Amino acid sequence: MKRIFQSIVLLGAIFALAFSSVSPAQAQGTSLSLVKVTWSSSGIIFIFNFEGNLSKSELTGSVKTNSGDEYPLYCWKLDDHTLRCTSSKKMAGQGDIAISLAGRVFSAKAPNERPEARSYSCPQEGYAVGVYDYYLSDASVERWTLFIFVTANEQIDMDYYANDFAVFLQYYRSPLTVDRWTMISFRCETEP
Numbered sequence: 001m002k003r004i005f006q007s008i009v010l011l012g013a014i015f016a017l018a019f020s021s022v023s024p025a026q027a028q029g030t031s032l033s034l035v036k037v038t039w040s041s042s043g044i045i046f047i048f049n050f051e052g053n054l055s056k057s058e059l060t061g062s063v064k065t066n067s068g069d070e071y072p073l074y075c076w077k078l079d080d081h082t083l084r085c086t087s088s089k090k091m092a093g094q095g096d097i098a099i100s101l102a103g104r105v106f107s108a109k110a111p112n113e114r115p116e117a118r119s120y121s122c123p124q125e126g127y128a129v130g131v132y133d134y135y136l137s138d139a140s141v142e143r144w145t146l147f148i149f150v151t152a153n154e155q156i157d158m159d160y161y162a163n164d165f166a167v168f169l170q171y172y173r174s175p176l177t178v179d180r181w182t183m184i185s186f187r188c189e190t191e192p
Contacts, residue, residue: 122188
């Protein structure tokens with residue numbers, strides 16, 4: 001009888017350990033809160049505030065949509081209290097999402113994608129010139145002028161080039177990323 005009782009206690013302890021839902025972050029008393037969800041040209045951006053310690057393994061998670069699609073979530077520390085995480089922009093506009101990170105689940109709405117780009121043309125061969133403000137993850141703004149060679153009356157999607165430049169800017173200013181960008185002005189210039 002004593003052996004049966006010990007076996008039951010041992011099995012109970014194994015089940016308790018196997019199905020425990022306390023993550024290392026929760027066990028160490030780390031607090032984590034979702035602050036912001038935005039769309040960017042590189043994917044959906046999630047900003048979290050945290051207090052305490054997060055291990056490297058806790059800086060990956062997942063995002064699940066209402067349709068059941070699941071996307072990986074990659075995070076890094078911007079400073080001692082802020083996490084920046086990115087996931088696929090394929091979930092843009094899909095409504096409610098569940099974000100799993102460090103043993104916690106957060107709910108949010110997936111932001112909509114950037115509106116359809118406008119098409120521009122210039123009356124003669126030369127350059128299409130777009131001036132853009134790029135808003136970076138450190139809350140700074142950088143203004144850049146893009147020159148694109150065009151033929152007469154060619155339809156050009158300047159936002160396509162601005163998006164490509166945003167990707168370049170993220171590598172140029174690593175580890176900062178571009179949260180969003182806005183066209184300030186557009187003009188046409190002929191070759192000198």
